Amino acid sequence: MTDILPFLKSIISVSGVSGDEAPVADLVQKKWTPLVDEISQSRLGSIHGLKQGTLKKSESKAAASSRPSVMIATHMDAIGMMVTRIVDGFIYFTNVGGIDSRVLPGTPVIVHASGTKEELYGVIVMPPGNLLPEGEGSGVIPMKYLFIDTGLLAGEVSKRVRIGDRISFGTEPVEMSGGTVSGHTLDNRASVAALTVCLEELQSKSHIWDLWAVATVQEETSFGGSYSSAFQLRPTIAIALDMTFGKGAGASGYQTFPLGKGVTLGIGPSVHPFLYKRFKEVAERVEIPIADDLMPEYSSTDADAMQLIAEGIPTMVVSIPQRYMHTAVELVALKDIQRAGRLMAEFVASLEADFLERIVWD
Amino acid sequence: MLSIGSPQIKLLEKLCNAMAVSGDEGEVRRIVLEEVKPYADEVKVDALGSVLVRKKGAGRKPLRVLLDAHMDEVGFMIVHDDGDGFYEFRIVGGIDERHLVGKQVIVGKDHVPGVIGAKPIHLTDASERSHTVSEESMRIDLGPDGKAKVGDRATFATKFKRVGPSIMSKSIDDRIGVAILIELLKNAPENIELCLAFSVQEEIGLRGATVAGYYFNPDLAIAIDSTPARDLPDYEGKENYTYNTKLGLGPSIYPAHSPVISDPRLVSFLAEVGTKHKIPYQFRQPGGGGTDAGAIQQARSGIPVVSVSVPHRYTHSPISVSRVDDWKNTLNLLHVALQEMTPALLKR
Numbered sequence: 234m235t236d237i238l239p240f241l242k243s244i245i246s247v248s249g250v251s252g253d254e255a256p257v258a259d260l261v262q263k264k265w266t267p268l269v270d271e272i273s274q275s276r277l278g279s280i281h282g283l284k285q286g287t288l289k290k291s292e293s294k295a296a297a298s299s300r301p302s303v304m305i306a307t308h309m310d311a312i313g314m315m316v317t318r319i320v321d322g323f324i325y326f327t328n329v330g331g332i333d334s335r336v337l338p339g340t341p342v343i344v345h346a347s348g349t350k351e352e353l354y355g356v357i358v359m360p361p362g363n364l365l366p367e368g369e370g371s372g373v374i375p376m377k378y379l380f381i382d383t384g385l386l387a388g389e390v391s392k393r394v395r396i397g398d399r400i401s402f403g404t405e406p407v408e409m410s411g412g413t414v415s416g417h418t419l420d421n422r423a424s425v426a427a428l429t430v431c432l433e434e435l436q437s438k439s440h441i442w443d444l445w446a447v448a449t450v451q452e453e454t455s456f457g458g459s460y461s462s463a464f465q466l467r468p469t470i471a472i473a474l475d476m477t478f479g480k481g482a483g484a485s486g487y488q489t490f491p492l493g494k495g496v497t498l499g500i501g502p503s504v505h506p507f508l509y510k511r512f513k514e515v516a517e518r519v520e521i522p523i524a525d526d527l528m529p530e531y532s533s534t535d536a537d538a539m540q541l542i543a544e545g546i547p548t549m550v551v552s553i554p555q556r557y558m559h560t561a562v563e564l565v566a567l568k569d570i571q572r573a574g575r576l577m578a579e580f581v582a583s584l585e586a587d588f589l590e591r592i593v594w595d
Numbered sequence: 596m597l598s599i600g601s602p603q604i605k606l607l608e609k610l611c612n613a614m615a616v617s618g619d620e621g622e623v624r625r626i627v628l629e630e631v632k633p634y635a636d637e638v639k640v641d642a643l644g645s646v647l648v649r650k651k652g653a654g655r656k657p658l659r660v661l662l663d664a665h666m667d668e669v670g671f672m673i674v675h676d677d678g679d680g681f682y683e684f685r686i687v688g689g690i691d692e693r694h695l696v697g698k699q700v701i702v703g704k705d706h707v708p709g710v711i712g713a714k715p716i717h718l719t720d721a722s723e724r725s726h727t728v729s730e731e732s733m734r735i736d737l738g739p740d741g742k743a744k745v746g747d748r749a750t751f752a753t754k755f756k757r758v759g760p761s762i763m764s765k766s767i768d769d770r771i772g773v774a775i776l777i778e779l780l781k782n783a784p785e786n787i788e789l790c791l792a793f794s795v796q797e798e799i800g801l802r803g804a805t806v807a808g809y810y811f812n813p814d815l816a817i818a819i820d821s822t823p824a825r826d827l828p829d830y831e832g833k834e835n836y837t838y839n840t841k842l843g844l845g846p847s848i849y850p851a852h853s854p855v856i857s858d859p860r861l862v863s864f865l866a867e868v869g870t871k872h873k874i875p876y877q878f879r880q881p882g883g884g885g886t887d888a889g890a891i892q893q894a895r896s897g898i899p900v901v902s903v904s905v906p907h908r909y910t911h912s913p914i915s916v917s918r919v920d921d922w923k924n925t926l927n928l929l930h931v932a933l934q935e936m937t938p939a940l941l942k943r
Contacts, residue, residue, distance in 0.1 A: 320828045333716040333724055336697030339913035341753060354758055356914040359693060363837055364829045373727055374693070378830055382908060384761030384916050404699055407708045407752075410680060411739030415699070415710050482681060482734035483714035493739055533717070556736065558717065560697035562710035564736065 237570060238414065240264060241406075241426040245416045248345060248401040250313030251329050251454040254278050257309050261425060261448045268432040269446060275465060279458040280309070280448040284432065288441035288586055302443035303584065304468035305431065305577055306459050306535040307424040308452030308475070311417070312559055314342070314400035322387030323380040324355070326400055330453030334376035336560045341403035342381060346393035353393065354403060355383040402561040411493055412567045419563040420476040421452070423553055423570050428474060430574025435581060442469070442584040452535055459535035463542040469589060470508060470547045472580075473536035474573060477526050477552035479564065487527055490554040493566035495522030496573045499550030503532035503540055507592045508549035515579045521572045526552055547589075551576065597782060597930055599923045603774065606630070607762070607922075608755040610770035614701060616670030616687050616748035617799045620644055622704075623666040623773065627793045630777045645803040646793040647810060653785040658938050661790040661813035661898075662779065662929070663804050663887045664772030664820065665797030668765070669911045670750035673702065673735065673743050680741030681734045682709075684749060688798035692730045694912045699752035700735055702743045708752060709737040751913040760843075760918050767907045767915040768821040769797070775819050775905075775926050784934040797887055804887030808894030814941060815861060815899045818888035819929065821917065822847055822879055822904035839882065840906040842918050845875030846925035849902040853882060855889040858899035860943050865901065868932045874924050879904065899941060903929065 249257030261280050266272050269282035288300050312330030319325070324344060328334075338359035343352050358380050362370020365378050381400065383390060402417035409415050428446055435444065445466050449458030452475075463471055477497050480489040490497055498504075498512050516523045528550065531537050536548040553573050556564040585591075606626075615623035627646045632638055637649035646666070652658075669688030676682055682702075686692065696713035711733050716724070737743060755764040764770075776791050783789045790811040794803030797820075808816065826841035840847040848865050849857050869876040879902075888900040905925045907917040 323828055331716045333713065333719065335693070335724065335728060336713045339694040339751075339909070340697060341914060354756060354763065356763060356909065356912075356916070358827070358909060359691075359912075360827050360830070361825055361837075364825075364827055364835060366831055369830075373725055380828075382916055384756075384758035384763050386760060389759060407699060409708050409710075409738035410741040413738040415708070415738075478715055478718060481712050481736060483712070483728075483732065484718055486718075488718060557697065557710065557712035558715035560713050560715075562697050562699055562712060564710060564712070564738070566739070 237426045237430055238567060240429060241414065241422065244422045244425060245406050245418045248343065248399065249309055249311050250399040250401050251310040251451045253399050254310050254450045258448065261309060264429060265432060265446060268436065275462050277457055277461050278450045279462045281462060281466060282446040284435060284444040284446065286440050286442040300443045301469040301589065302445055303581055304445040304447055304463060304466055304471040305428055306447045306449050306471060306473050306539060307428045308421045308458060308535055309425050309448040310450050310453055311401065312453050316394060316396055316398045316400065318396065319391060319394060322385065322390040323382060324390065324394060325380045328376060331559055334379065335373055337376065337379055340561050343401050343403045344381060344383060344394055345399045347395050347398050348393045351393055353383045355381040358382050404561040413492060413564055414567060415562050415564045417561045417563060419555055419565045420558050423476060423555065423565045424474040427553060427570045427573035428577065430571055431577035434575055434578035438578060438582045440582045440584065441586060442581065444581050449535055456535060456538035459538040460542065463539040463546060467543060468546060471539040472549045472551060473532065473534035474551050474577065475534040476555040476558060478558060479554040479556035481556040490524050492554055492556060493568050495524060496569055496576060497524045497526035497552045497554065499526050499528050499532055501528030501532065502530065503528060503536040504549055505547035508547055511583065512549060512551065512580055515583050516576055519579050521576050596927050597778065599919055603778060604757060607770060607774045610773055611755040611764040611766050614706065614748065614750045615666050615668055616750055617667040617796045619748045620666045620795045627666065627773060631780055634780045641806060641810065643803050643806060644795045645807050647807060648780060648791040650780060650783045650789040652788040657786060657788045658936055659788040659790060659813045660933065660936060661792060661811045661816035661891065662776055663792040663794055663807065663816060663818045663891060664776045665769045665794045665803065665887060666773055667795050667798050668750060669798050670748055673745055673747045673749060676745060677734065680737040680739050682737065682743055684735050686730055688911065690911050693727055695733055696728050698913055700749050701752045702735060702737065702749040703747040707737055707741065707743060709735045709741065712736050753913045760920065761916050762919060763914050763916050765913055767917050768910060771821050771905045771917060771922055772819040775929065778926055779930060782930060787933055787936055794887055801885065801887050801890035805890040808891035808898060812895055813898060816888065816891045818886040818891065818900065818902040820886040820902060820904045821907045822884065823910040824906035824908050840877055840879050842906055842908060842921065844877040845921055846928045847877050847879040847904045847906055849879045851881040852885055852902065855885065855892055857901040860940060861899060861901035864940055865903065865928065865932055868935060869928050872931050874928045876928055
């Protein structure tokens, strides 16, 4: 098994705030190119890697027109922030994707200055209460009052930064005990790394279905990438590989899972029960520990979008537990990333020519 | 004029990246001892752990001047092992707990990396998000196999950065003072007996300075610290009258800080020196927030004191911001002032 850590570190060290994913897309495309037969980019910027299956058209009814295909979607976009106004060189911002403003004060960030194409280091500032409107200075300071100091003088900032510029977290990746890694944007770059592991595994494993490895854009804001890529590629079945909640300080209960103890399989309306069943069988056969991730209504992953494409697509959700989701210090176990990648590869290899025809509902 | 070049920046970087939470200052003390030994006539580590340095002056009875800068920083102490790499901690010194969730930290002598996590936004509701997370409910997470000892100190993991005209780092308060003291020792004028206190436990009650002032019994003392600059915009665009100090205006001289009134002769003298030598300076707005001068003033039968600070923004947070020019001008104002000090200064 190859060491995925260097690639993971590289992709969490670049930006890719939803809607502006080019920096990470470039790294993904470069990494996947030797692992797939064809690679291209969608009109919205998602990466499509095709690894062709071996099934011949004569061998299957389903393949009469084309070979059946499985799409694995891992979103590569990240939550972040966007510049709203600049006052005396201090940069006010709003969120892109879901951010709890309580995690922000004192956080290092990178401002992607479009004026000069520079990356400016900065810190998120919680202003003193006496500079805020009456009654707003104590307790949680809402995001609209926070701003960024880049250490540059006001004139230097206004030359470089424009309204609408993206801001990403600036924490550097750090390896921690128990084979874990911490950093920002592990949601969902850890899954991109897992899908890369899957592609590497499939270099020496035959599969008869086509595999579309897809790194989607804009998951955190609109599912824009998965809607459009699933429509374009029209896979037979589709899987969202994403992060789920790790058990940790303040996070417990049925939605949370221990780190390093395996991956989770979704159960709920976004998950086709037969795909769940097959994943469970495969995981048990290759001894990958799994747990059930209960999703009573929405999965809040790309599966929710892919399910609704055209005449409908059977979808599945597989997740990697992660602590402190949507903060600058997300934490994930490398072992779980490897497991998710391997499980995906084993699943793809398990697909028979007539897998879909064998689905019997009632 | 003394300059801030690459050796000075490198030393400050080393000092800022070191961990020296109040009561456990060994890491900074070792750097200080290594730096001062070649230049000092006398070096000792006192009962509390402060580094006390003397450089004798020329002449029969030169003015004995004490300069103080504290080595310690605010941080955390591990107080309970919850198992599985989770540790309960308590704040040491004045840290606003709103700066803690979602931050990288380092723990113990080996700087073991950890994080102070936060509940994911997805698992919270609006009502929960309107309440701050309490210190008691936070944990330092070292990862599933993480090991720390109860009693270990911890601090923010942010690393020193040099950005444009600024430095951005944890612990600028008061490693920048420590760096200035070292530089002044290396360029010590001969007209005075220069005493340096690299003090401990400033952040938790000026303790190191209390006994260092007694030990040296100086004719006068200057605390070199770093003070908040709150030169930030008012959200509603009103004029900000309570900025304390402003970045870029030079060293801030304290006329008074609760409850200490600086010796007016020293305040005037520093201002005169600045004006004469065209070194910019500013007066810190009187108000709360003490320095070691408060403790030294009350040592023995009383010591004339003044405080001079390099301003920084975002006190006791993971990242503070200071200007290199303010650092340079503080260093030079003090250097020139020391050279021009005579016993007559205290007879005015």
